[in-house]
Amino acid sequence: MQLAEEVESGLAGSLNPRRAAMRLLTLLKPELADWAVLALPDARTGVLRLQGGEAVGFTATVPLATIAGTRLDRLLRTGNTDVTTDTRDPALAGILPQPLLRGELLALGLEQLVAVGLNARGATLGALLLARSGGFDADDLEFATRLAGRAAIALDSARLYEERGQIATVLSSALRPPSLPDVDHLRLAARYRPAAEHIDLGGDFYDVLGSGRDWLITVGDVCGKGVVAAAATGRTRQSIRTAAHFDRHPAALLRALNSVLYEADTDLFVTVLCARVDVAADGAHADVELATAGHPAPILLRADGHVEQLEIFGAACGMVPGIEYRTISVRLHRGDTMLMFTDGVDEAHGAQGQFGVDRLLALLPAYAGASPDVVCEAVEQHVVEYVDGRPHDDIALLAVTCGS
Numbered sequence: 001m002q003l004a005e006e007v008e009s010g011l012a013g014s015l016n017p018r019r020a021a022m023r024l025l026t027l028l029k030p031e032l033a034d035w036a037v038l039a040l041p042d043a044r045t046g047v048l049r050l051q052g053g054e055a056v057g058f059t060a061t062v063p064l065a066t067i068a069g070t071r072l073d074r075l076l077r078t079g080n081t082d083v084t085t086d087t088r089d090p091a092l093a094g095i096l097p098q099p100l101l102r103g104e105l106l107a108l109g110l111e112q113l114v115a116v117g118l119n120a121r122g123a124t125l126g127a128l129l130l131a132r133s134g135g136f137d138a139d140d141l142e143f144a145t146r147l148a149g150r151a152a153i154a155l156d157s158a159r160l161y162e163e164r165g166q167i168a169t170v171l172s173s174a175l176r177p178p179s180l181p182d183v184d185h186l187r188l189a190a191r192y193r194p195a196a197e198h199i200d201l202g203g204d205f206y207d208v209l210g211s212g213r214d215w216l217i218t219v220g221d222v223c224g225k226g227v228v229a230a231a232a233t234g235r236t237r238q239s240i241r242t243a244a245h246f247d248r249h250p251a252a253l254l255r256a257l258n259s260v261l262y263e264a265d266t267d268l269f270v271t272v273l274c275a276r277v278d279v280a281a282d283g284a285h286a287d288v289e290l291a292t293a294g295h296p297a298p299i300l301l302r303a304d305g306h307v308e309q310l311e312i313f314g315a316a317c318g319m320v321p322g323i324e325y326r327t328i329s330v331r332l333h334r335g336d337t338m339l340m341f342t343d344g345v346d347e348a349h350g351a352q353g354q355f356g357v358d359r360l361l362a363l364l365p366a367y368a369g370a371s372p373d374v375v376c377e378a379v380e381q382h383v384v385e386y387v388d389g390r391p392h393d394d395i396a397l398l399a400v401t402c403g404s
Contacts, residue, residue, distance in 0.1 A: 018051075020158040024151050025056040032144065033130040035110055037101060038118075040126035040155075041076055048072075052129075053101050054108070062097050070094040072115065072127065079117030079124035081145060087111050087131070096129060105131055112136060116144050120152035125159070180208055183215060185283025185404050189372035191380045193395040195344070203229040203270075204342045204396040207237055209244060213279040216240075216248050219340040219398050220272035220295060232268045236261070236317075240272075250274035250291035251325040254317060258293065261318030269318040271295035273340055277400065286332045286402045291325045293317045296343060299360065301375065303335030305368035307361050332402035335369050340400075344393035345379065350386040359386075372399035 021038050028036045037052040047061040067073045071094040075082050082095055087105040095115050096102050105113065112135035118126040128148045130136070136144065180188045190206055203222025210216050218240055222232045236257065243256040253274055261270060271294040278287045290298070294316030299309045314325045332338060341360075348355040363382055367375050376397040383395060 017155065017158045017162055020155055021051050022056050024155070025052045028130070028147075029056070030132075032132070032140075032147070034132040035105065035108060035130070037096070037129040038126060038155075039072065039076070039115075039129060040118075048097070050098050050101065053104050060098050060100070067097055070097070072097065075115055075117055075127050076124055079119040081117065081141065082115040083136075083141070084113040084115075085111065085135075087113055109133070114141065114144060116141075116148040118148050118152035118155065120149070120156040125152060125156055181210075183210075183279065184213075185279050185402070186215070186277065186286060187372050187401040187403065188217075188398070189376045189401075190398040191376040191395070192397075193344075193380055193384070195392060195394050203233045204344065204394040205233050205237055206340070206396055206398045207240065208398075209241060210248070210277075213281065214248065215277045215279070216244050216250075216253075217275045217277060217340070217398065217400060218272060219342065219396060220270055221342045221394075221396075222270045223268055229268065232261075232266065232270065235264070236270050236272070240274075248276050249327070250276055250289055251327050254291050254293045254314065254325040255323065258317040258323050259321070262321050264318070266318070269294070269316040271316045271343075273298065275338070275340070275400070279402075283402070283404055284334060286400075288330050288332060288338065288400075289327050290330065291327045293323075293325065296341060296346060296357075298341075299339045299357075299364065300330065300332075301337040301339060301364045301368060303333065303369050305365040307364045309357055309361065332400070334403040335401070337370075337372055337375055337399050337401045339364070339375060339379070340398045341379070342394065342396040344395035345383055345397065348383045348387050348392050348395070349390055350388060355383055355386050372401045375399045375401075 025036050035053060037050055039048060039050050041048045041064055046064050048064050048067060049059060049061050051059045071082055084092055084095055087110060092102055110131040110133065112131060114130045114136055116128045117124050118128055130144060180190060188208060203224060206219045208215060208217050220236060222229045222236060239257050239260045240253055243253050254272060273292045273295040276289040280286065290312055292312050292314045294314060297310045297312045299307060301307050310330065312328050315323050346355055346357050346360060367378055376399050379397055380395060
């Protein structure tokens with residue numbers, strides 16, 4: 001019973017499948033067995049991964065097709081227990097398909113091999129193979145089955161956590177363009193840093209679309225976390241892209257987006273900052289038309305070091321029907337930068353409270369004339385240092401600098 005509790009507590013905090021497997025094998029030897037192997041099939045890759053033996057870190061793979069119809073295949077389908085009483089029998093290959101591991105059993109003089117199904121949440125995720133000097137009696141087999149059940153839950157939790165993280169990464173990356181376009185006489189840079197609890201999907205996004213001298217830049221944030229927020233973020237980006245085919249004026253885009261999201265009848269709302277940029281043919285300046293739907297206004301960093309946050313307001317999209325959004329215009333000259341950001345920047349919490357816009361305004365003059373990459377990197381780094389390991393929201397930054 002003590003070993004079962006040690007296995008359960010020892011695996012409880014491990015959410016990496018490989019480390020969880022190594023921890024399990026380490027706990028089992030020599031308290032329960034002199035030799036232990038995990039056999040874990042992966043239908044996506046079509047292989048059976050074997051881990052353990054004399055060395056817990058040993059791994060090998062065999063194609064799943066090669067074990068079709070064998071005793072191990074049946075065990076992986078049924079989750080039952082299979083016992084081999086003579087490891088010298090050539091039929092051992094039917095339950096242990098790796099030659100090196102079969103050789104270890106013979107070299108160690110272990111005559112009995114027990115294979116127990118790892119059953120969790122109504123499915124068999126693998127098998128635990130055990131051998132020890134003197135073999136196993138009926139009580140040992142019953143205990144091994146109970147132990148395998150606890151281990152299976154822990155291993156499956158680690159697998160689900162890893163898969164959830166991979167899904168979150170894929171979905172999150174789909175909410176932003178893989179790369180920013182090259183625009184004549186305009187330099188663009190963006191940074192995205194997921195929340196400290198990165199397993200939860202955030203709603204921060206940015207996008208750039210257009211051609212020639214006419215470009216639309218958006219930065220936004222969907223309230224909430226998780227798959228629902230990610231779906232709303234994807235719908236928001238697509239709605240903006242669709243509307244932009246007909247009218248790139250920021251106020252018109254936000255009106256259309258507000259109608260789409262309000263009619264969707266969800267509890268989510270979206271903040272969006274839209275900037276339409278008209279680049280002069282000679283690159284001497286760029287005229288920007290701005291509208292916001294509840295999103296923080298951008299900050300202008302002039303080439304001479306003057307810095308200001310623009311004054312523009314508007315209600316978030318999806319809350320109230322029929323909202324009219326107003327726009328303001330600003331001109332960027334060569335070397336001027338406009339910084340757009342999400343609330344993961346100004347609302348980041350540190351020992352002195354929120355990072356705040358004032359701290360951001362004080363930071364930026366030192367980067368006057370710097371490239372937009374440098375500006376975004378500096379802001380991200382200062383925010384990360386300010387929170388000093390505390391939880392933080394997603395951080396998204398997009399900087400636009402006039403000039404080639």
